[in-house]
Each structure stands twice: as structure tokens, then as C-alpha cells.
Amino acid sequence: MFVKDYMTRHPVMVEPTMSVVEAQGIMAETKVRHLPVTGSGKRLAGLVTRERMRIPPTELASLNVWEITRLLSNLAVKDVMVKAEDVITIEPGATLEDAAQVMVENKIGCLPVLEEGVVVGIITEIDLMVQLGDLLGGRVTGVRVTVRVPDRIGEFAKITSAIASQGWGIYASGSVPTPKRPGYWDCVVKVQDVPKDELVAVLEKIEGHELIDVREC
Amino acid sequence: MITNPVNHAPVLKVESAAISYETRYGDVEAVRDVSFEVQRAETFGVVGESGCGKSTVAFGIVDFLGPNGKIVGGSVKFQGQELVGRTQAELRRLRGDQISMVYQDPMQALNPSVTIGDQLAEVLTVHRGISKSEAWDKSIRMLERVYMPDATNVMNRYPHQISGGQQQRVVIAMALLNNPALLIMDEPTTALDVTVEAVVLDLIEDLKRDFDTAIVYITHDLGVVARVCNYVGVMYAGEMVERGSVEAIYENPLHPYTQGLMRCVPKLGTTKEGSILYPIRGRVPAPKDRPKGACIFAPRCDYATDRCYNEHPLLREIELAHSARCFYSEQIDAGAWRPPEGLVPDLAPATEEASREPIIRVEGLKTYYEQESKSLLSLVGAGEKLYVKAVDDVSLEVPPGKTLGIVGESGCGKSTLAKTIIGLESPTAGDAKFLGFDVTSPVSERDEKLIQELQMVFQNPDSTMNPSYTVGQQIGRPLRRFGTVPSDKAREEVVRLLNAVRLDGSYYDRLPRQLSGGEKQRVGIARAFASQPDLVLCDEPVSALDVSVQAAVLNLLLELQRQHGLTMMFIAHDLSVVRFFSDYVAVMYLGHIVEFGPAEAIYAPPYHPYTEALLSAVPIPDPRAEQKHIRLSGTVPSALNPPSGCVFHTRCPRRDVLPDGGEICQVEVPSWRYNTEEHRIFCHIPLEELRKMEAVVTTTAGEGGD
Numbered sequence: 001m002f003v004k005d006y007m008t009r010h011p012v013m014v015e016p017t018m019s020v021v022e023a024q025g026i027m028a029e030t031k032v033r034h035l036p037v038t039g040s041g042k043r044l045a046g047l048v049t050r051e052r053m054r055i056p057p058t059e060l061a062s063l064n065v066w067e068i069t070r071l072l073s074n075l076a077v078k079d080v081m082v083k084a085e086d087v088i089t090i091e092p093g094a095t096l097e098d099a100a101q102v103m104v105e106n107k108i109g110c111l112p113v114l115e116e117g118v119v120v121g122i123i124t125e126i127d128l129m130v131q132l133g134d135l136l137g138g139r140v141t142g143v144r145v146t147v148r149v150p151d152r153i154g155e156f157a158k159i160t161s162a163i164a165s166q167g168w169g170i171y172a173s174g175s176v177p178t179p180k181r182p183g184y185w186d187c188v189v190k191v192q193d194v195p196k197d198e199l200v201a202v203l204e205k206i207e208g209h210e211l212i213d214v215r216e217c
Numbered sequence: 218m219i220t221n222p223v224n225h226a227p228v229l230k231v232e233s234a235a236i237s238y239e240t241r242y243g244d245v246e247a248v249r250d251v252s253f254e255v256q257r258a259e260t261f262g263v264v265g266e267s268g269c270g271k272s273t274v275a276f277g278i279v280d281f282l283g284p285n286g287k288i289v290g291g292s293v294k295f296q297g298q299e300l301v302g303r304t305q306a307e308l309r310r311l312r313g314d315q316i317s318m319v320y321q322d323p324m325q326a327l328n329p330s331v332t333i334g335d336q337l338a339e340v341l342t343v344h345r346g347i348s349k350s351e352a353w354d355k356s357i358r359m360l361e362r363v364y365m366p367d368a369t370n371v372m373n374r375y376p377h378q379i380s381g382g383q384q385q386r387v388v389i390a391m392a393l394l395n396n397p398a399l400l401i402m403d404e405p406t407t408a409l410d411v412t413v414e415a416v417v418l419d420l421i422e423d424l425k426r427d428f429d430t431a432i433v434y435i436t437h438d439l440g441v442v443a444r445v446c447n448y449v450g451v452m453y454a455g456e457m458v459e460r461g462s463v464e465a466i467y468e469n470p471l472h473p474y475t476q477g478l479m480r481c482v483p484k485l486g487t488t489k490e491g492s493i494l495y496p497i498r499g500r501v502p503a504p505k506d507r508p509k510g511a512c513i514f515a516p517r518c519d520y521a522t523d524r525c526y527n528e529h530p531l532l533r534e535i536e537l538a539h540s541a542r543c544f545y546s547e548q549i550d551a552g553a554w555r556p557p558e559g560l561v562p563d564l565a566p567a568t569e570e571a572s573r574e575p576i577i578r579v580e581g582l583k584t585y586y587e588q589e590s591k592s593l594l595s596l597v598g599a600g601e602k603l604y605v606k607a608v609d610d611v612s613l614e615v616p617p618g619k620t621l622g623i624v625g626e627s628g629c630g631k632s633t634l635a636k637t638i639i640g641l642e643s644p645t646a647g648d649a650k651f652l653g654f655d656v657t658s659p660v661s662e663r664d665e666k667l668i669q670e671l672q673m674v675f676q677n678p679d680s681t682m683n684p685s686y687t688v689g690q691q692i693g694r695p696l697r698r699f700g701t702v703p704s705d706k707a708r709e710e711v712v713r714l715l716n717a718v719r720l721d722g723s724y725y726d727r728l729p730r731q732l733s734g735g736e737k738q739r740v741g742i743a744r745a746f747a748s749q750p751d752l753v754l755c756d757e758p759v760s761a762l763d764v765s766v767q768a769a770v771l772n773l774l775l776e777l778q779r780q781h782g783l784t785m786m787f788i789a790h791d792l793s794v795v796r797f798f799s800d801y802v803a804v805m806y807l808g809h810i811v812e813f814g815p816a817e818a819i820y821a822p823p824y825h826p827y828t829e830a831l832l833s834a835v836p837i838p839d840p841r842a843e844q845k846h847i848r849l850s851g852t853v854p855s856a857l858n859p860p861s862g863c864v865f866h867t868r869c870p871r872r873d874v875l876p877d878g879g880e881i882c883q884v885e886v887p888s889w890r891y892n893t894e895e896h897r898i899f900c901h902i903p904l905e906e907l908r909k910m911e912a913v914v915t916t917t918a919g920e921g922g923d
Binding site: 008009010012013014015025026027029030031032038040041042043116118120126127130 | 223224225226228257294296297298310314315344345346347395396397398428429430431
């Protein structure tokens, strides 16, 4: 799971000299929230977001309609963008968790993906959420079970081998340390084309495991 | 497979675009009300006959319309940005960075005096500002990406030193160097051989997947569309008449024009009956003659009513994401369509010929062209002479009243063979007898009677007609020369011939420039038939014509053949056309015939490995057809220095079945293997092995059914 496989290639981009009004129009037209600003050769010059193009409310209050219009029409993308040196970016070869980490640490919603200074794509929180959903099989139907297992090597394998021994296949899985319960992990598996009761029966037989949740979805 | 659920806006969105050209008759609307969208990693095919405005749409997107063209309405949005009304400077930036184009003729996109490496690297040094050496390395990597053999060395060559297919790969590599969001391809494979075309089409598929590029693909070839496109827009006379997914359009065409197009494309069916062509009557109106306030297709439509002549239909959605510009799409059942009277020629075979004695018999025919040697010795006549072996040891025979189709890639010697028989080239060795007469002498020394019996229809009617002679004079000339009819009856006879090729007497006084391509070719056919010949050689007579016209011309040729009991030799590169047309087929490769036999036998196993590869490369106008994936590597070797042993061994994909990886193929010339008395294959591989091959093409649909 690398950034290059999940980023949006050929993102919508704008030029530094474009007026802010036009850039807002492009955002509305294409329904994107972040626009990398590029100069010649698709080199990153900056980044604009919706917030960036808003007039601060304090300033807004002191202006009349005509002044707002004039202010906006004279404003170019380069006046409001985050300059390239301040834009946090990522490489196409980075892992998705790297990207997530960078976004979380900086509390930002998107990362332009750069290859030798050239914008080759963009990855946003939405792309990461899609992958989180897919990781747990969110878009397929099946039986989803949550099992709480002790933090020991080989516990997850017990689940997978129990399911495999019945000839069923695991479509998606994920596990995280149980929140507020040190020493335990919560494992989520999604199994397709299986009767719920039979799956529960098989998993209940495993010693030391606790079935937290079973649902068909 | 799960697709990305994030709803992206289309890369390109064209809305009700209208494009006009300024002419001295005022503005002519070339394209009107065209709308479509292209997403990332999707190909949108724009298909239609010539003069329908396909290329105008492509040029309109990037405003390459020339000084007299302009977008007069609608909008073209690229990545949300309106392109209409931009300055040329802004567009140039966009074109360089995010939009690339690939044109039909690669040679016109490449500078002949600059090496390929310099041309490729320039794209990066100019647009990206990176160093020359880095750009050079990147260019090599991109050439390798488009499967260019020996990429490092190709960089130092000039465009004329590589083949057409390789040139087109260079152009594609150049277009992709900047990783464009949108790629516009205007007939990129039309000038290429079928085997090369297949490789380029595979490449386009791969690139679309790997680079997520949105592609607008313009073509006239319904087979190509079925192979590479996800969505299709069918253009007719400047309007988009149908739009939908490729499966929907092919399985359930909703517009009568699309239905008509499907019926006039030769299909690679297994039976001859399954491949009857039904041309669309009439012709595409010129832009200034298009009906206003009416359906533009009405004059040619079998379903037209008064409403169609008085109201202009809009493109409306009939099924989910499948639209058509027709009032009656819901009612029309294409399956219930029956050809109107007189549209399809009577194809019942002529009365069984009395003798099976072949009308023409060629044995061991060789036509070599002497090549200037560069050595000094040759100046004094002592150098070793080099020969281009254009036709090498060809033997064939055609029974009277039958048609022999000759197929092969360009440069395989098809045309030279025809020219040798007709007397435009002199054979180097071998024997050719026509009705028992020797025809190895050049045409200037032949008896007039013989010339009269042997006529030819040429590929390009433009270059074979005198532009300042009227149609009547052109057709009348052979009549007078051969004295076929008394001179006072000549005009009558010309009119009769014109009628026979479905042109009326008013064409008698027209000049070639006043005719359309299809009409010119009909005049060419009438001229060939004027002397009432016994054998007509047709050298690619339909390859320059649009599909609907092609169907009409092919049917006409067939009909004339039946009426006169003619024998024909029909040269073509299109295997589906040959399938439809021929009784016998000869497959040529590098001057040799590699397979010869009745048409049915050629299109079913056992195949010669070359025939198999040709068949698997033919684009089939049916997205569901299954076709074996065999691609020939490399290009046709030079006829100046053909490979030893079997000429095909350098590219043969089947050599491995022989012991020692087919060593014998390099050393020994194969001998003919007779599958039946009439069907023979020129290959080392034993027939039992060849018979094990599966059929190349399997269509799931019923034969000949739409």
C-alpha cells in the first residue's frame, strides 16, 4: 500500500497568476478542496485551500460590498497560497501509514505528491478513509466479527486457521490494541458467503478468545 | 474488482460545443451540439466516417483549428478550467504540461533532421527545465516503456531509420514524457499494418492503466473502438448521434446510423454468408448542405417519417448512460431490419463453370529489383549486385470466375505480384500464363487483345485519373482504344457502364474533382470493366474509402463479377474484407506465399503461424469477441537480405514446437504441406501439430446476426 497506488493522479491544478475568483470557480466545478499551484513544468509553487481563499471575518466586517468585490478581483492565487517551501509534501514511494502520520502530525487534509519537484498526484484524507474502509471490507457484504484476543504470538493465526479449515475465505481483516485494555488486541475479520451461525460456532471453540461483536453487513 | 468510490470530476467535459470554419461562402458549421466527458484512465472513442467532424472536435478541444476555425458555442472544460476563449499563450502552457496529442502520421510529428533522442529530450529540457543528460536517461526509460526494442541505440537514430510502428511509438513516448492528464489521439494506428497496430493498441491500453491518463480516441475503425474504448460517441455530419458505453453501443445500437454502420463492417465470421455487407444508401451531406431544423440522417434513414424532416431531434438518454439522437429509438428494433430492395446484390454464384482449367497460372515467379551498391567496384560494374527480392518464387493459380484474395503486411510483395502480372514490372524469372498466353512480357510489348482482357482497379482513384478529363472521356478511352463498341455507340456504352456502377448519366460530363472518393473509385471500376476483361486485378480498391462506401463498392464488385463471370485477384491488407470477398486466399510474407487455399480453410485451423498471427491482430468490431493474443515481435525484415531458411523464422511465435527450438527453420527452406488438395501451408511444423491450434477468433454472438 503505497502512496503512488492510491493517490489521485493528474490532480486539478491552477497557476499562480490565476484570480482567486476563478480558482474558487474551479473548486466548485470539480468539487475539490485543495488546489496545488504549479508553475511551468508542473513544479510546485504552492497550495490553496478553501480556507485560504476566505476573507477573514474581522476584515470582512469593515468592508462594504464594493470593496469586497474589488479586493477579490485584484487577488491572485499567489497572494493567498501557502508558498511551496511551507507546503508539506510526500513522495510516491511512501507508505499509506507514512502519509497518515504526516497528515495527523501537521493536522492537514492533503499532501501533494512530488517526484523531483514535479507534482504527480495528490493524496487526501478521503483517499486514506477509502483505504481504511476497504481494509476492513466495508464495501462488500459478509459476516463481520470482532474477536478480543490476548496479546500473544499466534493468537491471530488461530482465527485464520479455524476459518480456513472450514474452506471459507477471509475477505478483509485488521487488528488494533484494544483501547484501554492493555494486554489485549481486537481483531476484525470479514468473511464472505458464510452462514453467520456456523462462523460463530467455529470461532467460539477457540480457547481464550472473546467474541465481542458479530454482524452481517 | 472494487473501483475507487471517490467521485472525481471529469478530466475533460465538453458541453454543446459548436465549431465553425470561415469560408468564402460564410461561416460553415462543422460541428454542433457535441457533449461528452472523459474520466481518468478512461478512453472515449469518437467514431464516424470522414467529414463527420471527428478531427474538428479533437482540434477544437485545444483550439488547434487554424486561422479560420473557431468555437462558436458551448464550453470545453479541462480540469474545471474553461478552455474556450483562452489566449494562445495560455493554451500553449496547458498543452505542453497537461494535454498531449498523437496524430495519424508519425512522420509529420517528428522532425526528420533531428535525432530521436534530441527530440525526446527536448520535451523535458524545455518544459521541465531539467538537464540534458537527465532528460536523455528519462527518454530512454520512456522508450523502453513503450516497448521499443534497443531503446538506447534508437535514441541516436533519425526518424527515417526506424519503421512506421516504431515511429508511432516514439510519438506516443514523446506525448507521455510530460505525464499528461489528457491525451488526444487522432487515428494513431490508421497508417500502420495490422500486426503493428495490434501492438500499439495493446500499448495504449497498458499506458492508460498505468498512467491514469484520460484519452480521447478518434477513429473511423469500429474494430479498433471495440478494442480500446470504454465509451463511444458516434458522429454523423457534425453531430453526435449516439453516445454510450462500448458494450451498449455494440450490443444494442439505438440510432439507425449506428445500426447501419454495424451492418456494413466486414466481420471475421466463419461463413461467407455470415459476412454480407449492407451499405447505407446515399452519402454524408457536406456541411453547407446539412438540413436545418430536421434530423440530419433522415434522407438516408429507413425509418424516417415526416416528423424527422420537420424537427431536429435532441440527444436524449434512452437507456441508463446510453443516449441517441432519434425520435424513434425505443420503437426501432434493429434485429427486425430487412434490407430494402436492391440494396444487396444477388450473390448467387454464376453458373458452374465448364472447365476447371485455371485462367491464370503462375509458377516460380520472381521479381527482383536491383539495388544500387555503394561499393566503388560497382561503379565499374565489378561489384556484387544486390537485389530486393520483392516477389520470390510465387506459384498460384485461379480458376475462372473465382476470386483470389492476396493478404499480407505492407512490403510483403502483394502489389509487386499484381504489377508483374499486369505487365508494369518485368519478372526476373518464372512463368506466368493467362489463358495459355505468356504474360511475362512488359505491357508495352503485349498484344492489345491481351491488355484488353487484363485490367486493373487501383488503390487511389485520385492518382489514376486525369484531373482534366471528364468521367465520360476517362471511361470512353478504353472503349475507343479496344473498339469494344462502334464509336457512335461509345457514349451509350459509357452511360450503361456508369449505371452498372450505380452512377447516373449526369456524371458523364463531370470532372474527377467534382466526385467523392467512393464515386471516383466507381468510375475507376467502370473503366476497368469497359474493355470487358476476363481478369481484373484490384489493388486495395477500398482501403481509402469509408466503411459505408466501402461496403457499397465491394458489393458492386461482387455483383459485376457474378454478372460477367469474371475472375478477380483482390489485394488487401484487411483480412475481414478478404474473407468476405474471396474464394481463395493467398497469404504473403516477404515475397513468398506462405499459405494458399480456399477462403474457409485459411480462416480455420490448421493455420500457418503467420496467418494465425495476422488473424489474432485484426481488430474485431465486437467487444465480446474472444481473440487469441499473439503478437509478432520486430518488423518485416529487409527484402534486400531476407532471413535464411524459412523467411518467417525471425518472427515466428510457433518455432518452439519443433525440436531444438526450431533450428531447422533457420537452415532449411520449408516445403509445402498439403492439408487438402487445395489448401497448402509453407511450414516445417507437421500438419498434425498445426491442426492442434485453436481457432483464433470466437464470437459469442450468432453468425452474421446483429
